[in-house]
Amino acid sequence: MRNLIGRYKEFSDLEHEVIERGICTVCGACVAVCPYNALIPREETLHRLELHELEVTPDIYEKIEELCGHCGYCYYNCPQIMFNLDKAEEKEFGSVSGTVLGHYRGAYMARALDERIRARAQSGGVATALLKYAMDKKIIRGAVVVKSVKEEPWKPEPAVATKFEDLLEAQGAKYTPTAALIGVKRAVLEWGITRLGIVATPCQVHGLWTMKTSPRGVLKVGDAVVLVLGTFCYGTYSYNDLFIEYLMKKHGILPSTITKVDIDTERLRVYVMGELKLDVHRHEIHDYLRGSCRVCRDFSNKLADISLGGVGSPPGWTTVLVRSEVGEHVFKGALEEGYIEAQPLPEEGFHLIERLAKMKFEKGVED
Ligand code: SF4
Ligand code: SF4
Structure with missing residues (x-):
């Protein structure tokens, strides 16, 4: 044409x-x-x-x-x-923040109060608790989440959650990317859901924002997303590279036997049947980092309604940055109605996420 x-x-x-x-x-x-x-x-x-x-x-x-x-x-x-983070920030929040953590109204450490959520959570289970609150209050009718493929437990796929059990099933970090925005299309066109929440990495939120604001397009499925819970991100790995090439072929660890994976900015820890099986420096897997992550500069998910992640808070708690009006409404509602508990984010935690965001902004994801 x-x-x-x-x-x-x-x-x-x-x-x-x-x-x-x-x-x-x-x-x-x-x-x-x-x-x-x-x-x-x-x-x-x-x-x-x-x-x-x-x-x-x-x-x-x-x-x-x-x-x-x-x-x-x-x-x-x-x-x-088509995406420019500064321009998007300006359009979304009225100005370019000029800081690596972006605009936010409050910084907290928080955790879910429901034991069923906490039992399966990677950190404090706040994303699941907030989605449950938003569903219970009919702020959203469903959520796009990432769950594991049945036959390959660590392989992620986008899924549409419409009830609490679906949210529980999708809990836990996956560390390998999936085309989450396909889930938005499915939720709207196949399920007929017009008010959606989503849990997404910064790059997925950038894609969603581009879909919502682009003058080119007829489906406009992105408009259905009214609540964005954005995860902090320090890079992801392809499933094949991390789970098949590295863990299975190099270390003999079958993905189906893995019960937990933890990747922080320093270490990769892999647990099999609850026992620590591998604990190496993150350098070891640097070659497997995805190409797009090497040039990505957004750690804190600046365009989300609420950004969150385990880093910066003690074990069992989630660090939370509440950014937008919608985000504040959902966070405060969940707090008042006993879905979560929260305290101001301790200074050390704040400095840690700020330092990580700065490192990623300046150098991309490096060793
Ligand atoms: S999946 Fe890749 S090619 Fe498609 S919109 Fe996202 S970044 Fe672009
Ligand atoms: S580092 Fe950037 S590109 Fe890579 S998964 Fe995270 S947000 Fe996406």
Whole structure:
């Protein structure tokens, strides 16, 4: 398709400018906005797209070409092409914060009060408790979360949660990316949900924001998301690299036997049947870090309604930055109604997340 001043870009341009350059974050925005479903022509192709992290092999490309309507929406909704964090921050909060932690109204350490949530939580279970509160109060009708594929417990896939049990099932950090925004498309078009919450990494939130604000697109499924819980992020690894190549082939640890994985800024710890099986410096897995993460600068998820993560708080607690009006409404409501408890974030915790955010902003994710 052409206009008078030049060529509209389309999927082949996305492929050359983002996917082939290794900077695709696998956010799923391109898939979510495609009105022809060209990027998910069939389950098997979707599986392969995710498995190879959107590596477009000739046979997949042929299938995409068959269905592609050449509208270019995938290209113009890709955050790696169209997104600028400062501009987005200004539009969202009225000004560029000029700080690595972004705009926020309150900084807390908090934890869920429901024991069922705490029992399975990586830190304080606050994301699950807030989603439960928002669902109970009908602020949202469902949430896009990441759960594990049944046959491969550490392999993530986007899922739509509509009840508490679904939220419990999706608890815990996954450390490998999945195209979460495909979950938004499914929730809206297949489930008919028009008020959604989402738990997402910074790059996924950038993709969502691009979808919501782009003038190009007809589906506008991103508009259904009214509550964004953004995780802190210090980089992710592809499932194949981390779980198959490194843990299984190099260390003989079968993914199906792993009961817990902890990756902080220093160490990777892997537990099998509750026992610590591997404890190495994060340097060890640096080569497996995804290309997009090496150039990513957003640690604290500056555009989320509420940002949260385990770092900065004692074990069993979650560090929380409440940013937007919606975020404040949900956080305070959950606090008042006994879904969570909270205290001001201790100074050391605040300095730690600030230091990490600064390191990532200045150098990307490095050793
Ligand atoms: S929209 Fe997201 S998944 Fe699609 S190419 Fe861009 S970064 Fe990758
Ligand atoms: S480091 Fe950036 S690109 Fe990588 S998963 Fe985190 S937010 Fe996404």
